[in-house]
Amino acid sequence: MVNSTERHQFILNKVQKEGFIQVVDLCKELKVSSVTIRKDLKLLEDKNLLFRTHGGASVNNPYTVDKPVNEKEKLQAGEKTRIGAAAAQFIQPDDSVIIASGTTVLALAKAIKPTQRLSVVTSALNVAMELLQHEHVEVIQLGGIIRKTSSSITGTYAQNMLADFSCSKLFLGVDGIDLEFGLTTTSVVEAHLNRQMxxxxxxxxxxSDSTKFGxxxxxxxxxxxxxxQIITDKGIPNHYVNQLEGMGIEVTIV
Known part of the structure; x- marks a missing residue:
């Protein structure tokens, strides 16, 4: 049986290698109880060596914070461009789609090159401005309160407008993807609008770029x-791909 120091080193090596670890897996590999593992994880978190999450631990802080859109655009820019280009391939001629807000869906808007009619409902001002240059695109801008950090519209006016539309696809940007908690954003009012979408x-x-997972x-x-469907980059942890596909979600990696 390994001692506590050896366990801690094993846990740190594993989380650094995989990015995320689960309590149940550590119990099996180290042949100790879940109580022991949870105590180990708490001790390592207290030393700022990892972050505890529901059912496990991560090398990254699982709680995301809001940042201005011009700052977000600079993060994982290459990955977002590739994700946006891949997403654009799913838009069909004469399609009617909703594009939410965020820098990754802005990359989608920049990648759209329509040769036939396309109708786009969007909450994002920057997405609307990007698509205005195309003569074949009809842009329906939702109205309401402008959320400055995302350059997007929120509120009940926008939610009520969505009741008048039925679209084939929603292209949704998120701030977090958690296997237990689901899809999240840093704003509650924006989350409400996304649900109506x-x-x-x-x-x-x-x-979503791969940094949003966990x-x-x-x-x-x-x-x-x-x-x-989730479109992301090759940095996504393997266990996320396996669990998402096990749930019937199509995962496209660019």
Whole structure:
């Protein structure tokens, strides 16, 4: 039986290698109880060596904070560009879609090159401005209160407008994807609007770079079962791919 020092080193090596570890797996590998593992994780978190999460631990802080949109654009810019280009391939001629807010869905807007009619409902001012340059795109801008950090519209006016639309797809940006807590954003009011977008769409396509996995924003949008597809980059942890596909969610890696 390994001693506590050896256990701690094993846990740290594993979380550094995999990014996320689960209590049940550590119990099996180290042949100790879940109580012991949870005590180990608390001690290591107290030393600022990892972050505890529901059912495990992560090398990254699972709680995301709000940042201005111009700051977010600079983060994982290459990954977002590739994700946006891949998402654009799912837009069909004469399609009617909803594009939510965020820098990854802005990358989608920049990648859209329509040659036939396309109708886009959006809450994001920067998405609307990007699409105005295309003569074949009809842009329906939701109205309401402008959330400055995301350059997007929120509030009951926007939610009520969505009741008048039925779209084939929703392209949704998120701040966090957690296996237990689901899809999240840093704003509760934006989460409420996103839920109305889901109701107005036949298919939900989540656009997220891999740094969002294992993280949680303040506002819960919905459970993972509401998502039909997730487009992300190759940095996504393997255990997330396995569990998401096991739930019937299509995972597209670019």
């Amino acid at each position: 889901i109701k107005a769409s036949q298919k939900v396509i989540v656009l 993280r949680r924003g303040f506002g819960r949008i919905c459970g993972l079962e509401e998502a039909n």
